[in-house]
Amino acid sequence: MKIRRIVVRLEPRPAGLEALAQLAEELQAELLALFVENADLLHLAALPFAREVGFPSAIRRSLDSAAMERSLQALAAELRRVCDAALGASSVKWSFRVARGSPAAALAAAAAESGAATLLVPSGADPRAAPVVVALPQLTEALLRELLEGKRPILIPEAAP
């Protein structure tokens, strides 16, 4: 089975982009770097009592939607820069995308897009680790959320014609 796409979820301070690029190059697959603006965070910021505990400062700050929007946008811009720096020089066909909603839903949607065999790489997971194989129809959001916790890649085989 030929993997055609690799979808990676990006989080702050992504590591191992070069290794992913190398893998994509070896497989001749295209690489999609996906940043999900987590809907949960936007909801949290919209709550009247919303607070954030800074890390590593441990300072408590109040949150609001506008500030959260701005920081997510800034983070997206930063991640795009990081991807440019890490992947710009490689020969791999790659793209960067920002989605909004639940991370699992966004990843599942990205995986389902082309119908080709897709490797989903959770943030910080080793892309060469043995993947969990799940057929697209079985890939519910709840299952995907659970799988993402496992830090293993998830292989979605090519959809049956």
Added chain:
Amino acid sequence: MGPVDTSPAIDMPAPLAAGELCRRCDPAQFAFASTAELPDLEGVLGQPRAVSAIEFGVGIRREGYNLFAMGPAGIGRHTVVRRHLESQAQAQATPADWCYVYNFETPHKPRALRLPAGRANAFRAAMERLVEDLRAAIPAAFETDEYRTRRQEIESELNARQEKALEAIGARAKEQGISLLRTPAGFGFAPVREEKVISPGEWSELPEDEQKRLEALIEVLQGELERAIHEMPKWRREALRRLRELARQVTQAAVTGLIEELKAEYAAEPQLQAYLAAVQEDVLEHVEAFRHTKDGETPALFGIPLPQPDAAEPLRRYAVNVLIEHSQARGAPIVYEDNPANDALVGRIEHISQMGALVTDFTLIKAGALHRANGGYLLLDALKVLTQPFAWEALKRSLRSREIRIQSLGQALGLVSTVSLEPEPVPLQVKVVLVGERLLYYLLHAYDPEFAELFKVAVDFEEDMARGPESDLAYARAIAMLARAEKLRPLEREAVAAVIERLSRDAGDAEKVSASMRTLADLLRESDYWAGIAGRAVISGADVRRAVDTQIERADRVRERLQEHILRGSVLIDSSGSRAGQVNALAVLQLGGFSFGTPHRVTARARLGTGRVLDIERESELGGPIHSKGVLILSGYLAGRYAAGKPLSVSASLVFEQSYGGVEGDSASSAELYALLSALAEAPIRQSLAVTGSVNQHGDVQAIGGVNQKIEGFFDVCRARGLTGTQGVLIPQANVKNLMLRHDVVAAVAAGKFAVYPVRTVDEGIALLTGEPAAAIHARIERRLSEYAEEARAWRQQK
């Protein structure tokens, strides 16, 4: 018969014979044909006192026995001192090398390391090699599987610990329907419904009690999270410590092995052992610096750059700054510092500009003359040391404390406030030889109490030395040696004789010869030039005389102008006839290195008065103190000679006619006395004679300086007007031994056309000048003074 009647009846001195006017150096006394045959002179010519002082000063190994070589410039002080030092230094031990190295305990106080002579460079190279080896060995140790695995263990453990703490809080939150969310800058808690964070709409629909409960719950969870996060830096520090320990463990074998090798090489040097042990400890503490330089990346832990010992060049601290080394030297060093400024003596700390600031470190410490001369000898010009700001104090401080402490002048005076160092002082053992004028020695002795303590050996050079057959030959050998050293033609014996005569004239003494090596060398070089012009292979007597004549010719423009003024009558000087109260005195003018004599008219007028002799030069502030003293002595002579039992009722005035500059010295006091006596006795003085000599209150004529120039000055005027045979000069008898007159003067005296009279007393002089016996002159003066006294008494009675 001389030009003047000198019959014993009137007690006049006889003129000197031509042979007494210049002591010839007979070339026939020399057995050699030219100086090429003469061996070099062993030892030093005519300076036995100075030589024995140098030998003593160099030999005595006690504190404060430094030398001060004094005497006029050009006498050969530097050459003689250096020659002696060289002969001593060869046999002495070569001193130790000195390095400055980093002080790991107190970085701003670099340590001074002493190494055996000539080994400093090898030690520096060994340290450079060590650093190179460490730069290979340490990164290699970090590449080992052992290090990587254990490092990963530590990092994973820390991550796991942090994750675990967060997960525990997340789990507790989840149990209560609350989710822990990672925000871009930290964490937040929010109530969840169906695995999703509750939306603001859903929140507002919740009953108020439920809202309060959830808020309180979240408040508690936030507190827990805060406490957990506060713990994390501690874990991180702990991990860092373990990582450092790990780095130390994996590199220890490599580092210790390399440094132990070096320690074994320098086993005999305890100071180096201690330094190398400190290096070993420091390397193990800062192994990351070696990785950095190897990889070209800043070492980091968890993405945070590690602190570096010196961000710019971390390994510079292991460099060795060789301050002074003697690998090429044999024996003790002899150093002459031409520019003895403070920094040039004690060394300096240089700075380099870094991002607009001036910074320095131990590698920028530079040696001074004292470092270079340490263990040997340092020659300095006293005047130069004294004229350089604070150099004298720095030199004394170093000699007193017997250590060289580098302190920048700007720093010491607070003029600059850049970061600087306090290098460890280097022990000092040096013999300093100051070379300077005598005046400086005596001034320092009088005004600087430390000087006598620090410069106990005075090396006093003579300006001249005795003449005699033996010394003439020694002088000839010195000439031969100098001619060879200067690559000049050899000198014929006539030329040697001419040189000796010239230098005897320079000494101003027929029984002496000048010891000025500079004058001698100049004369030889110029004689060699003229021999070359004449196409001779050997310098002849004529070449030496030509060199002397051309020296004078180049310098005597002013003398010629003055003589021209006399001959044209602008300056009134008679050389024939007689006149009362007027005498030709003689003065010497010194311009640059050239001195010449010229006649001056001195006149006196006398009248009834109160015994005061008025010195017009002094009244007009043109006379110097010695001149004034000479004139006051005249009052003493007059009072003692003529008015022992009665008041001296005369006033007289004395003047140097047509003198518009200052007059100093007492060599004209006899001339002034003759003018005064002539005025009082109304006895005309022969203007064909000129006079020089000072007098005392008893009327004895005393020696003066520049007698040759003075005689020649009057001779030149007389010759220009035509020598009559009656012209001559009166000189003090005591100056006869100083006569080294020009050949033309001697020839004129031999031909009876000019005379030089040696005079002992004023009586002899006045008799020569007036042609009358002194007793007759004195009798007339006494008569005159008695008349004045009578008149004075009459005046007082009238009043």
